[in-house]
Amino acid sequence: xxxxxxxxxxxxxxxxxxxxxxxxxxxxxxxxxxxxxxxxxxxxxxxxxxxxxxxxxxxxxxxxxxxxxxxxxxxxxxxxxxxxxxxxxxxxxxxxxxxxxxxxxxxxxxxxxxxxxxxxxxxxxxxxxxxxxxxxxxxxxxxxxxxxxxxxxxxxxxxxxxxxxxxxxxxxxxxxxxxxxxxxxxxxxxxxxxxxxxxxxxxxxxxxxxxxxxxxxxxxxxxxxxxxxxxxxxxxxxxxxxxxxxxxxxxxxxxxxxxxxxxxxxxxxx
Ligand SMILES: Nc1ncnc2c1ncn2[C@@H]1O[C@H](COP(=O)(O)OP(=O)(O)OP(=O)(O)O)[C@@H](O)[C@H]1O
Ligand SMILES: [Mg+2]
Numbered sequence: 172x173x174x175x176x177x178x179x180x181x182x183x184x185x186x187x188x189x190x191x192x193x194x195x196x197x198x199x200x201x202x203x204x205x206x207x208x209x210x211x212x213x214x215x216x217x218x219x220x221x222x223x224x225x226x227x228x229x230x231x232x233x234x235x236x237x238x239x240x241x242x243x244x245x246x247x248x249x250x251x252x253x254x255x256x257x258x259x260x261x262x263x264x265x266x267x268x269x270x271x272x273x274x275x276x277x278x279x280x281x282x283x284x285x286x287x288x289x290x291x292x293x294x295x296x297x298x299x300x301x302x303x304x305x306x307x308x309x310x311x312x313x314x315x316x317x318x319x320x321x322x323x324x325x326x327x328x329x330x331x332x333x334x335x336x337x338x339x340x341x342x343x344x345x346x347x348x349x350x351x352x353x354x355x356x357x358x359x360x361x362x363x364x365x366x367x368x369x370x371x372x373x374x375x376x377x378x379x380x381x382x383x384x385x386x387x388x389x390x391x392x393x394x395x396x397x398x399x400x401x402x403x404x405x406x407x408x409x410x411x412x413x414x415x416x417x418x419x420x421x422x423x424x425x426x427x428x429x430x431x432x433x434x435x436x437x438x439x440x441x
Contacts, residue, residue, distance in 0.1 A: 173253065175234040175286075178223045179216060179398060181339060181363075184331030188324075189221055193228075195320065196305040203300060203319025205290075205308040211360025211399070212324050214309035218286050221307065229305070231276065231283040237296060237308075238289040247299055250285075270301040277303025293318060326357035335359065339366030340376065347376050354383055360399060368394025 196202045206214045222232050233250050250272075276283055283304040287296050290310040297318055300306055306319065313321050327335065332352035337343045355361035365383075369376055371394075 172222065172226055173231070173233045174236075174249070175222045175232055176219055176398075179219060181335065182216060182220050183334045183338065184327055185213070185217055185220065188217065189224060192217075192221055192307075192322070193225055195322070196307075199320055201300070201302060201306070201319060202304065203306040203308065203315075205310060205313075205315035205319050205321045206324050207310050207313040207315070207321055208324035209358075210311060211358055212326060213359040214311075214324050215288050216359070216398075217324060218288060218307050218309050222284065222286060225284075228282065229284045230281040232286070233283070234286045234288065236289060237287040238291065240292070240295040270299070273301035274303050277301075327359050327362070329357060332357045332359070332362050335362045336366055339363075340369045343369075343376055347380060350380055351376075351383070354380070354387065360396070363396035363399065364394035366394065367396050370394075 192204060192206075195204055206217060208214055219234075222234065226232055235247065235250070273283055273285065284307065285301070285304060286307045286309075287299075288309050290296055290308050290312075292312065293310075293315050296308065300318055308315060308319065313323070315321050326332075329349065329352055332355075333345055333348040336348040336351060337345055340348075351365060352362065355365070365379070368374075369379060
C-alpha cells in the first residue's frame with residue numbers, strides 16, 4: 172500500500188457497492204471505473220475503503236491525489252521512482268514510464284490497483300492509465316466514458332446515515348438521527364459535519380435539529396470532519412437552482428448549496 176490514506180474507523184455501509192465495484196473491476200476491460208457524484212457524497216471514502224478492504228487482492232495499491240493536473244503528475248512520478256524506473260524529464264515521459272512499469276507488472280501476473288482521487292478533468296489522467304491492472308478514479312465530473320466506466324455514487328441509505336450519526340455522537344437517539352438524516356438528504360459530508368460539531372460542543376442534539384432547520388447551511392458548516400479538506404475545490408460549474416417534487420426532501424446538488432429561506436423550502440441554490 173503506497174500513499175493510501177489511513178482507514179476510516181468511522182466508515183459505514185456501502186457493503187454492496189464495494190462488492191459490486193470489485194466485480195466490475197474484475198469483469199471490465201479496460202478495468203477502469205470512474206466514481207462520480209456531487210461534493211461530499213463519499214467518493215473518496217468509498218475508494219479508500221475499497222483499497223483497504225481488498226488490499227490482499229493486489230501486490231501494489233497506489234493512491235494518487237489528482238486534485239490539479241500537476242499534483243497527479245507528481246504522484247505518478249513517485250510511483251515511477253518507487254518501481255525503480257528512470258524518471259524521464261517532463262510529464263509525458265513520466266507517464267510513459269509508469270505505463271510501461273505497471274503494464275510489465277500485470278504481464279508477470281502481479282496485480283495492481285491504481286487510484287486517482289479527486290480528478291477534476293478527464294484530460295488530467297487520460298494519458299496516465301496503464302493497462303492490465305485495476306484503476307479507480309473519483310471525480311465530481313461524470314465525463315470519463317472515453318477512458319473507463321462512469322459509476323455514480325449515491326447518498327447513503329437511511330440506516331447507514333443513522334449509523335454514522337449514532338456511532339459518532341454519544342447517546343444520540345436513533346429517531347433524532349433519522350430526522351437529521353432527512354434534513355441533510357443522507358449526504359455523508361453533512362452527517363460528518365453534524366457529528367464533528369455535536370461531538371465537540373455540549374449542545375443538545377434536539378436543539379441542534381431546531382437550529383439546523385432554521386439555518387441549515389450556516390449550522391452545518393460549524394462542524395468540520397478531520398478527514399475532509401477544509402477548503403474543498405469548487406465544482407467546475409455552479410449548480411442550477413433545483414427544487415424537489417412537493418413533499419419529497421432531496422439532497423443539495425452540492426455541498427455549497429443552501430436551502431432557500433423563502434418557500435418552497437425544498438429549493439436549493441448554489
Ligand atoms: N461511508 C462513509 N462512512 C462514514 N463517513 C463518510 C462516508 N462517506 C463519506 N463520509 C464522510 O463524508 C466526508 C466527505 O466524503 P468524501 O471526501 O468521500 O466526499 P467526496 O465525494 O470525495 O467529495 P469531493 O467531491 O469534495 O472530493 C468524509 O470526510 C467523511 O467524513
Ligand atoms: Mg473526494
